[in-house]
Amino acid sequence: MSLYDLIQKNSNLFFIDAQTGHAVSIKSFHQSLPIDDRQGLVFIYNDNLIGSVEVLLNFMNSRFTIVLLSAQLHPSFKQNLEALYTPYYIYDPGRTAIFGYNTIATSLSIQLMKRKTLPEYYIHSNIKMLLSTSGTTGSPKFVKLSDDNLVQNAWSILDYMPIQSDDVVPLNVPVVFVYGLSIFTTNCMAAGTIVCTNNDMLQPAFWSDFTKYNCSTIGGVPYVYEMLHRIGFFRKNHPSLRYMTQTGGILNQALRNEIVKYISTYNKQFFAQYGQTEAAGRMAYLPQEDLLTKAASIGQPIKNGRFEIDEQTSELIYYGPNVFGGYANTPDDLSSWHETNKLYTGDVARQDEDGYYYITGRIKRIIKLFGTRLNLDEVELILKNALGGQTVVCTGINDKYLLVSHVNDQLEEATIKKVLQEKLQINPVSVQVKYIPTMPLTPNGKIDYSTLMMHA
DSSP: OOHHHHHHHOTTOEEEETTTOOEEEGGGGTTOSOOOSSOOEEEEEEOSSHHHHHHHHHHHTSSOEEEEEETTSOHHHHHHHHHHHOOSEEEOTTOSOOTTEEEEEOSSSOEEEEESSOOOOOOOTTOOEEEESSTTSOOSOEEEEOHHHHHHHHHHHHTTSOOOTTOEEEOOSOTTSHHHHHHHHHHHHHOSEEEEOOOOTTSHHHHHHHHHTTOOEEEEOHHHHHHHHHTTGGGSOOTTOOEEEEOSSOOOHHHHHHHHHHHHHHTOEEEEEEOOGGGTSOSEEEOGGGTTTTTTOOBEEOTTOEEEEOTTTOEEEEEOTTOOOOEESSGGGGGOOOOOSEEEEEEEEEEOTTSOEEEEEESSSEEEETTEEEEHHHHHHHHHHHTTSOOEEEEEETTTEEEEEESOTTSOHHHHHHHHHHHHOOOGGGEEEEEOSSOOBOTTSSBOHHHHHHTO
């Protein structure tokens, strides 16, 4: 059964527009948009509001391949991606017109853009969704996911997640990220109500809606829970809240202690998880009874998944039916699907005597900042382009900070932070800038990232 059919099977599912309070049943969204019966790409610039949800569900129930992108993506990145991939349809709530596209008036709140000259390239039938590998950098590199990948991931999460048919679930994590997408799909399959909102948990409006609709759950990355701890969230009961989920990194020990105290006092549940886009979301989870005894562990593999550790490199390797079918860098890559259940995660790991896994480092130059994956090489290139080709090197500090090192003593810290904020929506608070007279190099003339990290 397809993901869309499984969602439709949950016939009591409703979606609430948090902006208006209007509720719509899943049945109302069935074939509510006039979509051509053919293959092609659709770019959905998703903002988590009810219009985006309706568009997403309609294209799930079609032959189209869905490319999920952030509505906050920089305009130049949107243009570059659209020029490269020439999508058949575009949904972007932030634009009323796009050059080369006709506007299709589908409803008062939804406008689809349809390409005037139709692209002609083959898309493998297995590819149902393309997700970005790097969040907000506008990279043309996408993860190819099948409908079965998404279904298998959803079933594995439902195996341990205590979702109930009367749950009210806010979309506080962007659906364009695989974590937010998995929250959306699993709860569409099993919960009762989805609250469509683009407010996050650090905004008062979110908590107003949370109370108004008696929400059952929240999800967030470590930074979000750190902020909740700081504002005293865990000092009082939130009656409608039953469970919390987390991914995007390991919680610090003090925060773990506070969360364990909170869930014990108020009879809540908490699920720490580990995943990657290439696995359609989830690979492991840590049961809440292990939050203290296995403090820094990612837990154990999800149902139907397994891990092994490479003997030479200590890289964590995942096996499961939710593993992707390869990457797409150009439209030509859409013609192929590489069937494999094996994923090299890029994380260095170890396993303890009880079978629990621990991440000890990264092989790839990728960091997770506030739960959003950033390819450091791509960030460097964007910075260099914006700064006129100046030498800058990006490294990560414990998935908490982006460190930008440079060799120009006239280059101002504020300039670097401004570019990162405008181009990539990176909060200046999470950026550290360091001037060094000369850039450290390895014997073969490459940047010595290890030395930079040692002196961070």
